[in-house]
Amino acid sequence: MDRPIMSAGPHIHSGASGRRIMLDVILALLPAAVAGVVLFGLQALWIMLTCVICCVASEFLFNLCARRKQSVGDLSAVVTGLLLALNLSTKVPLWQCAVGSVFAIVLVKCAFGGMGHNFANPAITARVFMLMAFTSTVAGGAIPAAVDAVSSATPLDLIGVEGAGLPTIGQMFLGLRGGAIGETCILALLVGFAYLLLRRVIHWQTPVIFIGTVFVCYLIATGSFSTALYEVLAGGLVLGAVFMATDYTTTPITAEGRMLFALGCGLITFVIRRFCVLPEGVSYSILCMNILAPWLERWTRRKPLGGV
Amino acid sequence: MNFRKNVSTLKLPHYKSTASIEPVRIPIPQEVLLPMSPMNKHGATNAEPVVQAGDHVYVGQMVGREKDRGSAHVHASVSGTVKAVEEYRMNGARALAVRIESDGKQEPSPDLRIPQPTNLDEFLQCVRDSGVVGLGGAAYPVWAKLSAAQKSHIQTVLINGAECEPFITSDHRAMLEHGDLIEKGIELLKQFLGSEEFIIGIEKNKPDAIAALKQRFVNDPAVKVMELGSVYPQGAKQVLLYNATGKVVEKGQRLASLGVIIINVSSLIKMAEYFVTGMPMVERIITVDGSAVKEPKNLIVPIGISVKDLLPYCGGLKEEPGKILFGGAMMGKTQESLDAVILKATNAVVIMDRKDAKATEPSPCIHCGRCVAICPLSLNPTAFDRAMQLEDDEQRAALLTDAQVKVCMECGCCSYVCPSHRPLAATNSAALSFMRSWERAKKEGGK
Known part of the structure; x- marks a missing residue:
């Protein structure tokens, strides 16, 4: 006969698990992934598969070599791979995707101790690394197969260029424009956002404050509602705000800290897009704020009830 | 920064299937074991045994005398013969315990009198004699808690009927059945502590208790029955105080210095009972529930009965116990075996089957917040x-x-x-x- 278990409370659990959360994020990314394949063709699928397989394999091998407990079952490497792929365009050769994936998992995540210990978002850091290492293929975006007459550059490159053929707001919303695989179809991203909210995986504040800040800044700077709306739909803003700025590990643990984090992301994105030579600022803004996250966490500490 | 209005927000499954079942008084067991500690927690101070093996004891006779403010008198819960004064192990702590074999007669002690206090000091002495401790779990002697009134005026008495822990319904049943004793207890506190405001805080998952008490105190403006949200841990001191009065015990402060005391509703009932019957605390209502229990219900049991002896009145067990808890599913303390005995502050026995008892292996923190x-x-x-x-x-x-x-x-x-x-x-x-x-x-x- 087994003895009764002796343990400290509580003796019941909500049933939440890290694996389930990761699964929810993957499910929330699926609409954007499907839209990517529809818009950019089968090459998008190959890129996604390459990134996911390379991420999972490098985590598996790293754990094996470092004699760490195997962690690929938590599905977080799948999320990293999928996110990285959705941030790349179909112009990027598969071998570069593989290099980026290994970079994300081994250097950004596992080297710092694995899940929960990295200070920067692996997918974003890998994308920034690839942007520098493989500038010619990673910068700019591919053109959806469904679009014929639009110029080969992404809308963000074209804004400000006189007479350039910009896609309409409606086309932007559906993703009929140049860009990375997963960033163009806003509709699909919003479906994923709604799912994450429904499953209570993320709070609405971070994406809404991030996107809202960019919108308001542009509204003030340009005085044009349509330009502000266009900026919000362009580039990787919605993808970044919904899926990357809400990453648990690399953002503050307090609710108020997360709001400040989102505000900072929005401001930096605006400054980079408007005043710097770079066409896109979402990745850099999130990366900058990742570094500030521990400070935001400290500054937003609550006074405990009955404490000081 | 503090954006929060409600301090407790966790919605738990209630598992309160025993709420609608009237408590059953079980027959007197053949023997009881009375530990000199009122609770199952390391660090509680113990009383000192005042009987020896061979002594005859009556129901309500003192068998253990308090040593300091942290301990309380222990009274015999059955009449019969003291078999032994032995060591009892509970959760790593040890206490002396008096084992009494019942003679089946349940003769009350001839020395018991219905107390007639005339002032605060006498009242506190009576409460002290009753051996009643905080029955919400902390098991702090009630007289020691009330003695704060000797130093500062207690304006408000917060009566804790939240019972936010899953499974437990013993306070709920006590509120339904002993409205008269709640009234008596409030009268006593009004008279001797001079308190002007009484707030009975009850979670809204007990609408019958709320309705019954509202009805009882409809003509008493000093008593307010407050409906609280069914959120855990609504019954915790700081949480209940904040949600019911908006006050906070700041660092270094004592609750009484805010002019408030919090008393568990069952403690109040037990205290009042002593002033009606003269019988000290020798029995209590407990909830017996959990996935391994065949017929979960509330029982009225003598203090010191072992879990094993009360299980037959709940239909026995479905399988070998995976986990035995004293208290609810959140803060309950695990017990080593079915030989564990019911203490004054044991409000529930929850016995889980092996499947429910199994814990999941922890993984690294993902910083989800x-x-x-x-x-x-x-x-x-x-x-x-x-x-x-x-x-x-x-x-x-x-x-x-x-x-x-x-x-x-x-x-x-x-x-x-x-x-x-x-x-x-x-x-x-x-x-x-x-x-x-x-x-x-x-x-x-x-x-």
Whole structure:
């Protein structure tokens, strides 16, 4: 006969698990992934598969070599791979995707101790690394197969260029424009956002404050509602705000800290897009704020009830 | 910054299937074992046995005398013969215990009198004689709690009928059945403490108790029956105080200095009962529930009965117990075997089957912030977790002090919501005891 278990409370659990959360994020990314394949063709699928397989394999091998407990079952490497792929365009050769994936998992995540210990978002850091290492293929975006007459550059490159053929707001919303695989179809991203909210995986504040800040800044700077709306739909803003700025590990643990984090992301994105030579600022803004996250966490500490 | 209006927000499954069943008084067992400690917690002070093997005792006769403010008198719950004064082990702590073989007659002690106090001091002495302790779990003697009235005026008495723990319905049943004793208890406190306001806080998942008490006190403007949200830990001192009055016991303050005392509704009932019958605390209502119990119900049992002896009145067990708990599913304490005996502060026995008892292996923290968002006291449990992983005592103590671990009341909300199944509440307790020994060592080292 087994003895009764002796343990400290509580003796019941909500049933939440890290694996389930990761699964929810993957499910929330699926609409954007499907839209990517529809818009950019089968090459998008190959890129996604390459990134996911390379991420999972490098985590598996790293754990094996470092004699760490195997962690690929938590599905977080799948999320990293999928996110990285959705941030790349179909112009990027598969071998570069593989290099980026290994970079994300081994250097950004596992080297710092694995899940929960990295200070920067692996997918974003890998994308920034690839942007520098493989500038010619990673910068700019591919053109959806469904679009014929639009110029080969992404809308963000074209804004400000006189007479350039910009896609309409409606086309932007559906993703009929140049860009990375997963960033163009806003509709699909919003479906994923709604799912994450429904499953209570993320709070609405971070994406809404991030996107809202960019919108308001542009509204003030340009005085044009349509330009502000266009900026919000362009580039990787919605993808970044919904899926990357809400990453648990690399953002503050307090609710108020997360709001400040989102505000900072929005401001930096605006400054980079408007005043710097770079066409896109979402990745850099999130990366900058990742570094500030521990400070935001400290500054937003609550006074405990009955404490000081 | 504090955006929060409600401090407790965790919605738990209630598992309160026994709420609609009237408590059943069980026949007197053949023997009882009366530990000199009112609760099942390490560090509680014990009473001293005043009987020896061979002595004959009556029901209500004192068998253990209190030693200080932390302990309470123990009274025989059956009449019969003292078999032994022996050691009883509970959760790592040891206490002497008096084993009494029942003669089946249940003869009350001839010395018992219905108390007639005339002033506060006499009243407190009577409460002291009753042996009643806080029945919500802390088991602090009620007279010691009430004695705060000797120093400061107690304006408000907060009567805790929240019963926020899953499974437990013993307070609920007591409120339904002993409205008269609640009234009597309030009369006594009005008379001797001079309190002007009585708030009975009840979670809204007990609408019948709320309705019954509202009806009873409809003509008494001093008594307010307050409906509270069904959120855990609604019945915790700081949470109940905040949600019912908006007050907070700040660091270094005592509850009584705010002019408030909080008393569990069952403690109030037991206290009042003594002034009606003259019988000290020798029995109580307990909830027996859990997935391994065939017929969950509420029982009226003598203090000192073993779990094994009361199980037949609940249809027995479905299978070997996976986990035996005294208390609810959140803060209940595990017991080693079915030989564990019911103490004054045992409000429930929850016996889980093996499937429910099984714990999931923890994985690394993913920084999701759920524990921080759910903590009713706005603490950051991940900070304690990180600190406890440090090797250096000095650093660890500094981090824990900075994170204010001492505020933690070990309610367990953090562990409950953690997707990585980290035992945060257990780590918090470990951190609390680390801090105690650290401070003791430091004090001694400084001399």
